[in-house]
Amino acid sequence: MEKIVNLLKKQITSTIIAILCGFIVVAILLTLTGYSPFEAFGILFNGIFSKPKYISQVIIKATPIILTGISVAFAFKVGLFNIGAEGQYIMGTIAATVAGILFDFPPVLQIPVVVLSGVCAGGIYGAIVGFLKAKYGIHEVITSIMLNWIAFYLGNFVVNTQRFHQPDSTGTYIINESGFTMFLYGWKRSEEGKAFLMEHPVLLDVILKTDVNFGIVFAIIVAVAVAILLKKTTKGYELRSVGFNKDAAEFAGIDVKKNILHAMLIAGAVAGLAGALTITGMSPHKISTMGTFENYGFNGMSVALIAGSSPIGCIFAGLLFAGLLYGGGSLQSAIGAPSEIINIMIGTIVFFVALTKIVPVLADKLVKRGEKHAR
Amino acid sequence: MKKRIIALLLAATMLVSLTACGTKKDAEKDTTEGTTTEETTGEDTTAEDTTEKVDFSVGMVTDTGGVNDQSFNQSAWEGLQNLQKNTGADISYLESTQETDYAPNLDKQVDEGKNLIWGIGFAMADAIITAAETNPDVNFAIIDNAYETTPANVTGVMFRAQEPSFVVGYIAGLTSKTGKVGFVGGMKGNIIDQFEYGYRAGVDYAAKELGKEITVDVQYAESFSDSAKGKAIATKMFSSDCDIVFHAAGGVGVGVIEAAKEAGKFAIGVDRDQAYLAPENVLTSALKLVNVAVELVSTEALNGTQIGGQTYNYGLAEDAVGIPEENPNMDPAIYDKAMEVEQLIKDGTIVPPYNADTYGK
Numbered sequence: 001m002e003k004i005v006n007l008l009k010k011q012i013t014s015t016i017i018a019i020l021c022g023f024i025v026v027a028i029l030l031t032l033t034g035y036s037p038f039e040a041f042g043i044l045f046n047g048i049f050s051k052p053k054y055i056s057q058v059i060i061k062a063t064p065i066i067l068t069g070i071s072v073a074f075a076f077k078v079g080l081f082n083i084g085a086e087g088q089y090i091m092g093t094i095a096a097t098v099a100g101i102l103f104d105f106p107p108v109l110q111i112p113v114v115v116l117s118g119v120c121a122g123g124i125y126g127a128i129v130g131f132l133k134a135k136y137g138i139h140e141v142i143t144s145i146m147l148n149w150i151a152f153y154l155g156n157f158v159v160n161t162q163r164f165h166q167p168d169s170t171g172t173y174i175i176n177e178s179g180f181t182m183f184l185y186g187w188k189r190s191e192e193g194k195a196f197l198m199e200h201p202v203l204l205d206v207i208l209k210t211d212v213n214f215g216i217v218f219a220i221i222v223a224v225a226v227a228i229l230l231k232k233t234t235k236g237y238e239l240r241s242v243g244f245n246k247d248a249a250e251f252a253g254i255d256v257k258k259n260i261l262h263a264m265l266i267a268g269a270v271a272g273l274a275g276a277l278t279i280t281g282m283s284p285h286k287i288s289t290m291g292t293f294e295n296y297g298f299n300g301m302s303v304a305l306i307a308g309s310s311p312i313g314c315i316f317a318g319l320l321f322a323g324l325l326y327g328g329g330s331l332q333s334a335i336g337a338p339s340e341i342i343n344i345m346i347g348t349i350v351f352f353v354a355l356t357k358i359v360p361v362l363a364d365k366l367v368k369r370g371e372k373h374a375r
Numbered sequence: 376m377k378k379r380i381i382a383l384l385l386a387a388t389m390l391v392s393l394t395a396c397g398t399k400k401d402a403e404k405d406t407t408e409g410t411t412t413e414e415t416t417g418e419d420t421t422a423e424d425t426t427e428k429v430d431f432s433v434g435m436v437t438d439t440g441g442v443n444d445q446s447f448n449q450s451a452w453e454g455l456q457n458l459q460k461n462t463g464a465d466i467s468y469l470e471s472t473q474e475t476d477y478a479p480n481l482d483k484q485v486d487e488g489k490n491l492i493w494g495i496g497f498a499m500a501d502a503i504i505t506a507a508e509t510n511p512d513v514n515f516a517i518i519d520n521a522y523e524t525t526p527a528n529v530t531g532v533m534f535r536a537q538e539p540s541f542v543v544g545y546i547a548g549l550t551s552k553t554g555k556v557g558f559v560g561g562m563k564g565n566i567i568d569q570f571e572y573g574y575r576a577g578v579d580y581a582a583k584e585l586g587k588e589i590t591v592d593v594q595y596a597e598s599f600s601d602s603a604k605g606k607a608i609a610t611k612m613f614s615s616d617c618d619i620v621f622h623a624a625g626g627v628g629v630g631v632i633e634a635a636k637e638a639g640k641f642a643i644g645v646d647r648d649q650a651y652l653a654p655e656n657v658l659t660s661a662l663k664l665v666n667v668a669v670e671l672v673s674t675e676a677l678n679g680t681q682i683g684g685q686t687y688n689y690g691l692a693e694d695a696v697g698i699p700e701e702n703p704n705m706d707p708a709i710y711d712k713a714m715e716v717e718q719l720i721k722d723g724t725i726v727p728p729y730n731a732d733t734y735g736k
């Protein structure tokens with residue numbers, strides 16, 4: 001009994017239960033709409049795992065949302081709800097695109113310049129929110145929602161400026177190739193590279209047909225770094241105390257305002273990094289006029305929630321999320337199920353994760369019941 | 376009692392998860408078998424249901440508008456559905472929600488063994504080229520884009536949108552009572568130029584026929600989605616004496632039509648018959664029948680015609696553009712005249728201009 005209760009109290013258990021619930025709800029939904037859920041799930045898993053290429057696509061797709069997830073999770077640990085990850089992400093893409101087009105240094109210099117400009121843009125954008133919160137007590141949700149729209153329209157504005165707009169398209173020019181962070185990009189496009197890959201079909205699939213890039217390495221490094229920062233350093237202790245109880249933290253001599261500013265700066269920088277890496281690592285390597293948000297930041301919120309605000313957990317939650325999104329595409333083309341099905345599944349999982357607070361409570365009740373009976 | 380419920384719930388979850396695992400494996404096995412046969416036999420993907428089906432499969436990838444965009448993605452999908460009805464070809468679509476989805480989605484369609492893959496909209500131009508380079512044995516086609524050098528396995532599809540624009544311009548010129556009409560464009564570029572200058576020329580043609588001056592008020596929304604801006608622009612046009620406004624601006628046009636409804640004036644729709652948006656206030660629509668083009672090109676490919684390496688140009692002659700047959704708000708006499716003009720364009724007697732250079736020649 002004790003063991004089960006302890007197991008139930010663990011975050012990971014409740015998350016897994018939530019994921020299963022998501023699948024069950026979707027299975028019911030599929031049955032009701034006349035699709036076989038088993039066939040559908042078969043296709044879904046097949047679309048994720050059946051080829052190395054698919055797994056690689058999932059990892060590529062996961063990179064930005066892992067990072068925006070970390071951004072949201074990190075801010076959450078400091079008691080801030082970073083709904084502005086979307087805007088910070090967009091600022092990251094804008095700055096990276098602008099830098100990538102304007103400069104053309106050798107790759108060793110170009111990549112850091114492009115990526116850092118994205119990081120800085122996102123960081124500054126996050127810091128604005130942090131500053132307003134720390135200095136004037138304006139709620140971060142309100143300011144960051146507004147800033148999301150400002151970033152959105154700023155992006156559309158930059159796309160349409162003479163300097164960056166590629167004629168007869170909806171987007172900017174593509175950034176200079178020296179800024180690309182794809183794995184073996186030059187080699188795989190060269191004649192000998194192609195010839196070599198033609199002889200190795202698996203490598204051909206994984207390397208030539210996808211945008212395999214270094215982004216995931218960055219994402220993992222950031223996840224670990226943020227986890228260490230939060231758990232092992234004095235700064236992390238301060239940040240977390242602010243998150244747990246501002247007043248107590250202040251009483252203990254921690255500068256709450258400074259920590260709020262720093263937290264948003266870091267959260268913004270991480271989201272900006274996600275944007276920059278999308279531009280350098282994935283086609284089309286440019287920004288386009290947007291009609292709606294592309295949801296990288298908002299998906300990051302779901303990822304952070306599924307991960308229970310753990311930076312390391314964000315890696316797995318991001319992979320799950322990306323897998324569902326990518327594999328969901330197969331559902332659409334294979335049995336004609338609408339893409340909304342996948343969105344409902346993700347929504348349900350997030351919903352149940354939010355509900356998982358119930359599981360430990362239930363587990364507690366189990367114990368109490370047991371005690372009563374024992375007497 | 377509660378304990379039992381919990382236990383029951385847990386048991387149920389376990390059971391479902393177990394069965395889910397089991398079937399997953401089976402399904403996986405099935406499909407992997409499927410893929411191995413696919414690899415060996417090449418393109419035998421429709422093997423499952425061979426009931427009177429041609430061995431030809433067409434896929435399409437939408438742009439970020441999605442398949443229910445009330446515009447060209449939806450139209451293209453309708454074209455493919457029609458193709459399936461007429462020929463029994465296997466069809467499917469994949470929606471893109473982000474720009475970065477284009478390449479993976481095209482790749483996914485390639486993996487499914489499609490013979491022909493459509494990219495809908497010129498935003499996908501670069502993604503199509505890359506996919507075509509890495510998959511030389513698959514045919515690709517793209518709507519609204521002409522490449523300078525078209526690879527052998529890529530087909531571009533363009534529309535002579537200036538032709539229906541000329542016709543609706545002519546209709547607007549004849550219908551206008553104030554002698555002033557408007558045009559709302561999305562963003563300046565080759566495609567929208569076709570609409571603008573075709574329309575201008577049509578209005579001029581009507582003005583010459585009537586022997587009076589008709590001015591065209593042109594404004595760009597710098598967006599394809601901001602319907603509020605479309606409404607603002609059109610409202611301003613209507614209040615400054617325009618009585619008919621034509622739009623070529625995607626989602627912006629919804630606002631234009633709304634403005635016409637509120638002002639009690641006329642708007643002219645684009646791409647599809649947009650009369651349903653405001654039955655009393657849509658004069659007519661300049662149709663660009665993506666579905667017809669998609670079906671025509673797909674059918675040609677299905678029949679074994681070599682379609683790659685070139686750009687198809689569709690206009691009135693192919694019935695891929697035009698105006699709707701039913702126009703309840705239009706004077707029937709004007710409709711008849713418009714049909715005559717349409718015939719003249721088909722004959723080549725009138726060649727509508729498609730940009731600033733050809734306009735006024």
